[in-house]
Amino acid sequence: MDSLMGLWSGFEVAMTWQNLLYCLIGVTVGQLVGVLPGIGPTTATALLIPLTYGMAPVSAIIMLSGIYYGGMYGGTITSVLINTPGEAASVITCLDGHEMAKQGRAGVALGVAAIGSFIGGIASILGLALIGPPLAEFALRFGPTEMFSLMLFGMTMVVGLMGTSIVRGLVAMFIGLTLSTIGMDPVSGMLRFTFGQPFLISGLDLVTISMGLFGLSEIFLGMENLTAVGKPEKLSSLFPKKEELKSTGGAIARGTGLGFLIGLIPGTSSAIPALISYSLEKRLSKTPGRFGKGAIEGVAGPETANNSYCGGAMIPLLTLGIPSSPTIAILLGAFIMHGLTPGPILFTQDPTFVWGVIASMFIGNLLLVVMNLPLAGWWAKIAMIPAKLLYPIVLIVCIVGAYTVSNDLWDVGVMLVFGVVGYVMKKIDIPMAPIVLTYVLGTMMEKALLQSVKMNNGSLIGLVQSPISLAILILAAIVLVGSVLAEIKNKKAAIAGDVD
Amino acid sequence: MKKLNMLAAVSVLALLAGGATQALAAFPEREVTIVVPFNPGGASDMTARIIAKGMEADLGKPVVVVNKAGGSGGVGMSQVARGTPDGYTLSYIPVELVMHKALKLSDLGPDSFEFIGQTTMVPAALTVSSDAPYDTVADFIKYAKANPGKLRVGNSGTGSIWHIAASALEGNQGVTFNHIPFEGAAPAVTALMGKHIEAVTVNSGEVKAGVDAGKLKILAIMTPERDPAFPKVPTLIESGINLEFAGWGGFGAPKGTPKPVLDRLGAALQKAASSDEFKNFIVSRGMIVRYRNPEDCRKFVDDQYVFFNDLLSKMELGK
Numbered sequence: 001m002d003s004l005m006g007l008w009s010g011f012e013v014a015m016t017w018q019n020l021l022y023c024l025i026g027v028t029v030g031q032l033v034g035v036l037p038g039i040g041p042t043t044a045t046a047l048l049i050p051l052t053y054g055m056a057p058v059s060a061i062i063m064l065s066g067i068y069y070g071g072m073y074g075g076t077i078t079s080v081l082i083n084t085p086g087e088a089a090s091v092i093t094c095l096d097g098h099e100m101a102k103q104g105r106a107g108v109a110l111g112v113a114a115i116g117s118f119i120g121g122i123a124s125i126l127g128l129a130l131i132g133p134p135l136a137e138f139a140l141r142f143g144p145t146e147m148f149s150l151m152l153f154g155m156t157m158v159v160g161l162m163g164t165s166i167v168r169g170l171v172a173m174f175i176g177l178t179l180s181t182i183g184m185d186p187v188s189g190m191l192r193f194t195f196g197q198p199f200l201i202s203g204l205d206l207v208t209i210s211m212g213l214f215g216l217s218e219i220f221l222g223m224e225n226l227t228a229v230g231k232p233e234k235l236s237s238l239f240p241k242k243e244e245l246k247s248t249g250g251a252i253a254r255g256t257g258l259g260f261l262i263g264l265i266p267g268t269s270s271a272i273p274a275l276i277s278y279s280l281e282k283r284l285s286k287t288p289g290r291f292g293k294g295a296i297e298g299v300a301g302p303e304t305a306n307n308s309y310c311g312g313a314m315i316p317l318l319t320l321g322i323p324s325s326p327t328i329a330i331l332l333g334a335f336i337m338h339g340l341t342p343g344p345i346l347f348t349q350d351p352t353f354v355w356g357v358i359a360s361m362f363i364g365n366l367l368l369v370v371m372n373l374p375l376a377g378w379w380a381k382i383a384m385i386p387a388k389l390l391y392p393i394v395l396i397v398c399i400v401g402a403y404t405v406s407n408d409l410w411d412v413g414v415m416l417v418f419g420v421v422g423y424v425m426k427k428i429d430i431p432m433a434p435i436v437l438t439y440v441l442g443t444m445m446e447k448a449l450l451q452s453v454k455m456n457n458g459s460l461i462g463l464v465q466s467p468i469s470l471a472i473l474i475l476a477a478i479v480l481v482g483s484v485l486a487e488i489k490n491k492k493a494a495i496a497g498d499v500d
Numbered sequence: 501m502k503k504l505n506m507l508a509a510v511s512v513l514a515l516l517a518g519g520a521t522q523a524l525a526a527f528p529e530r531e532v533t534i535v536v537p538f539n540p541g542g543a544s545d546m547t548a549r550i551i552a553k554g555m556e557a558d559l560g561k562p563v564v565v566v567n568k569a570g571g572s573g574g575v576g577m578s579q580v581a582r583g584t585p586d587g588y589t590l591s592y593i594p595v596e597l598v599m600h601k602a603l604k605l606s607d608l609g610p611d612s613f614e615f616i617g618q619t620t621m622v623p624a625a626l627t628v629s630s631d632a633p634y635d636t637v638a639d640f641i642k643y644a645k646a647n648p649g650k651l652r653v654g655n656s657g658t659g660s661i662w663h664i665a666a667s668a669l670e671g672n673q674g675v676t677f678n679h680i681p682f683e684g685a686a687p688a689v690t691a692l693m694g695k696h697i698e699a700v701t702v703n704s705g706e707v708k709a710g711v712d713a714g715k716l717k718i719l720a721i722m723t724p725e726r727d728p729a730f731p732k733v734p735t736l737i738e739s740g741i742n743l744e745f746a747g748w749g750g751f752g753a754p755k756g757t758p759k760p761v762l763d764r765l766g767a768a769l770q771k772a773a774s775s776d777e778f779k780n781f782i783v784s785r786g787m788i789v790r791y792r793n794p795e796d797c798r799k800f801v802d803d804q805y806v807f808f809n810d811l812l813s814k815m816e817l818g819k
Contacts, residue, residue, distance in 0.1 A: 345714075
């Protein structure tokens, strides 16, 4: 009841016209940086902090958090339309979103993403308002040991993404894992595969790799026969088909829960719930064969999950003062710069501030969905542009985007190389999704494992001593055995079919 | 032939000198760029941005901040060090500069730059969980001595400044910690709050939220003077441990930048570093304003180079 009272007073703060305006500016900027590949919400938040210097603290934080969750909406657009993820959380949306666009269903993909994002966003903010503090305490129990087990669990999900051939899937996983080892060894500080290049010391950037693998390779492939590039016959309506409604609703509901829970855990990133949601939807689907060919759940689930992640990730920050992700760490910096220290004391000392920010997130999500739904139909028309005109534009967007990752041509080069790699892989039919997934999980997994071993004086015992970790490991084992058995059954059926 | 070469060399020199005086006459004629070798949003980035604003007001030409992260600062700093020494491209110089050679990250060292001045000190704070059984550094060290290798101390990455801070304390007191590297100070602090580790030795600004929430307590500040943000917390020296340790930040130009240009930049930096906006910001982010002019800065950085190389050579890192 206290929370509801707080929320009510929060709306009084958030509904003043200045704060409404700042909220609108924040979500619009967030949406824009989400659209532009390269500059992500983290960078945009950081760059705008100095501008908030003269603003009232509550307005400043309302605007900056608007950029954060607004970015999750924008990233979808380029993923769907030009197969180029705007930020890390939307990488997985390329798989089915772009396929939908090719079928003339870009509007449906964008519309469903916007609605899913809205539901995920609102539900996670409700979670933040009503049950935040006890959950945050629980999330703190996730240390490196538990993190490793969680990532391992994520890895077992990759099996389902391998496509038609297990061998090709394993090759893709191997490539992803190898890429994830580039850079400085997190524990010994040794440099691996850097070839004396300072650029490689901190490893490769996920968005740069994805822009090459997904976006550029698509262009290369299309250029083989420019006139024949599959422009959709016509644009379908913005609404999903009747038979898709139920599974889409399920995907959104599951994405909401998944994103919220993973958001609570410090040290994760918004790409992870999106990736896991995609694998989960494929696994639960009765027709997993549709995935990668324009399955609507493959857009709805991940896009919901990355938005609901944002609300979840605000909980450790607001209730305990813990920066659980890079963007949240920058928000924490903004709080401190405005003389506020987030944490339980802020709730009691300055409740109107905290509740004002939370209430503004409701308003911001509403603004975003109102902006995005009509825009979806408009954006969808991009799919009708002839390839001859569209490709040069996409290429420019990709190059500019890669350049902004670190203001250096290096990233542009990396993207071009991965574009060629992606092209070759499409030719020899190696799936892209496992590369990206193992790359993201592999980096975090290695770090967590080395930390856990070091914390237990060189022993793996911690993995089974922690009850949370043990439970996740058992779950992972069950999923792995289950999916291997299912794959074998599928393969047998497929082989039998071939013979016939 | 030899004579001709001499002649050529002399005329080139004369040209260069001419160019230098011309540059001086109107420096700066166009915008000045400050390269920050880290990502936006961090303490270094914010420091550089506020300084850039202050210098812009003094120089009368735009001062632009560009982030070039990567390689523990090596990418951005190397680019500036290799650049044209005309004073139009400067670098934010973090403490990492003096550690690069020892960690085999790059060939950068104090000699790669001309210094424009130092602006900040970044104090390390030995921080533990608020319900830990030790209330003073002395108790903490006593516990460490009784349980060698048992205390897990989180840092912001192997070979990072806060890893070296813990190692310096370790070496000074003859104890053994178990160093746990994290990707930056924030995840280390989070792990401390979840009691996955026993202590951190990161910047005091990073633990402020945790201390205010009553989950963490600071045992000591590692700078010679107390941290104005935590006036009640003693320094290591006050606690009977003869050790000072801090990160720092300053600004530099490529080697060979003409002296008059450096003087002009130095004056602008000094002005920017004495503004109230800068001072307030630095204190709010848990750092300390510490201005050193170019000569003092050069001497300080050279001393730090010796100090860190000595420490790092004992740590066997980057091998």
